[in-house]
Amino acid sequence: MNFALDGFGGFVPFSRLPDTDVPAEPGVYVVVRRTETTPIFLPSSPAGWFKGKDPTLPVAELHSAWVPGEPVLYIGKAAAGQSEKRGLRKRLDEYRRHGAGQPVGHWGGRMIWQLADSAELLVGWQTTDDARATEKIMIADFVAMYGKRPFANRTG
Template identity: 45%
Template sequence: MHFSKKSLTEDGFTGFRPLDELDPMRIPQGPGVFVILRRGDFEPVFLSKSTAGTFKKKDPSLKREALEAEWVGDASVLYIGKASAGSQGNRGLRKQIQEFLDYGRGRPTVVWDARLIWQLRDAMDLTIAWKELPPSELNAAEAAYHASFVAAHGRLPYANLVQARPRK
């Protein structure tokens, strides 16, 4: 997979909304995988302090050198994540993405994984897309997307710090 808007669309991703224009009520409630993408002309400007909230009283900010080291210059996808249904069945894409946005606005939350997104000056100009999946396929799909991205780019997307592995 090339991880372009075209290839993601062909693979079943929908949405493709800028974060600053996203209406959470238009996001499906079911489980699935989501991606954060940048436009072709997006140039990273790293903030010295993240706009994200704290998690367990930890500052999500990284040093500029660490952010630059994580940047994948030839990739449009900056993050690949998943949204499970949760143990009570009340989570899913809408709730996970809303928490991701709230986290970027400085609210404390449990969304620690994609924190590098919120150290980009123009993070709200990024685009989000999603793909609904049955719960039984979710972990394998996330792991497969990560592996495919690594195969294409030699490393994980910018804001993915841990590679997903399929669970048995």
């Protein structure tokens, strides 16, 4: 049984985000892997270093975090921010640029970039006024289903 993603749209590769009409509103997003093949983990992350920190995690930690058979790898949120100018479009662009090696502050979910097939991952989204609460509920539901957090959601 897979984690339900009712109401989510998008589901495009990160590389297509600049040409996709991603909503500017707040919301939640997911990163999914459409294959159930055993993942291959890269020993070094291609993601951007941020504030001098290497985004690479030990391969053993990646193996232990893996949830076999579940396509959802990460659940994230995009709040409006104090300026009300943030939201899904801005947050997902930061995530994409971080994975492309730029020094961008999107540390959460960085584990996906150590997947050898990260270029094939899809990102989907759903708008919601309370992104923080929705993300917490989704992660709690995932933990209830699998006994652990999604692969790339490492902190509580």
